[in-house]
Amino acid sequence: MFHKEGYKIISIAVVLFLGINLASYVAIQIDEWQIAIFSVTLVFLILILQFFRNPKRNTEINDNTVVSPVDGKVVVIEEVFEKEYFKDKRLQVSIFMSPINVHVTRHPINGDVVFSKYHPGKYLVAWHPKASEENERTTVVVKNNNIEILYRQIAGALAKRIVNYAEEGEKVTQGSDSGFIKFGSRVDVYLPIGTEVKVTLDQKVKGGENVIAIV
Numbered sequence: 001m002f003h004k005e006g007y008k009i010i011s012i013a014v015v016l017f018l019g020i021n022l023a024s025y026v027a028i029q030i031d032e033w034q035i036a037i038f039s040v041t042l043v044f045l046i047l048i049l050q051f052f053r054n055p056k057r058n059t060e061i062n063d064n065t066v067v068s069p070v071d072g073k074v075v076v077i078e079e080v081f082e083k084e085y086f087k088d089k090r091l092q093v094s095i096f097m098s099p100i101n102v103h104v105t106r107h108p109i110n111g112d113v114v115f116s117k118y119h120p121g122k123y124l125v126a127w128h129p130k131a132s133e134e135n136e137r138t139t140v141v142v143k144n145n146n147i148e149i150l151y152r153q154i155a156g157a158l159a160k161r162i163v164n165y166a167e168e169g170e171k172v173t174q175g176s177d178s179g180f181i182k183f184g185s186r187v188d189v190y191l192p193i194g195t196e197v198k199v200t201l202d203q204k205v206k207g208g209e210n211v212i213a214i215v
Helices: 004-027 031-051
Strands: 065-067 072-082 088-097 104-106 111-119 137-143 148-155 161-164 177-182 185-191 211-214
Touching: 004 031, 072 185, 111 148, 111 161, 137 161, 148 161, 148 177, 185 211
Parallel strands: none
Antiparallel strands: 065 211, 072 088, 088 185, 104 177, 111 137, 137 148, 148 185, 161 177
16 A cells, blocks of 8 residues: 555656666667666665555554654654743654655644644754754644644655645544655654653654553
8 A cells, every 4th residue: 555645656656667678678689788777677666665655554542642653763752842832841752764664644642733834944864953943844733631742744854845734623533644754754742741751762663553652
């Protein structure tokens, strides 16, 4: 299963794969060259397909848990001052996605979207300390009766497009699709101080499945 954000790129990649290999078959009479061209274009096609994959995730809906919004590795767990929305201290959990991770962003909790904003910006590497404030990013806040959290999609050096589906005023379901980041980046989650974090640094997590915190 592939994410809808990849349909156009996948179609172009398939057409190029078929066209290049058909042309090489007609124009090049050297078997070794044909095999080399086929191998290179096949690897390229496989990379495109795996990047836009959208595996089904079995989210255990629970208003007392916060699930990881993305696949990746936990790279930050620290207390910070969140100055865009809460304007107070929060517990930040950051998850870094490499180009080989699934890049679907999922809603970490059930609730109402109370804030959703896009910020144009730079393309610093995603682990840069200033990436959260200076890179292209989107900020989304979801609130329910138990908790209000903010999560931020952050573009990286390779990520040139962030897609955000969350709209203010809509109700969202934990684990459902909230966006997509193309070609590697990170997501920061901001939790209330005192929230029980259930992940550790360098831990690998799956979006929509692994619980990162308990309310």
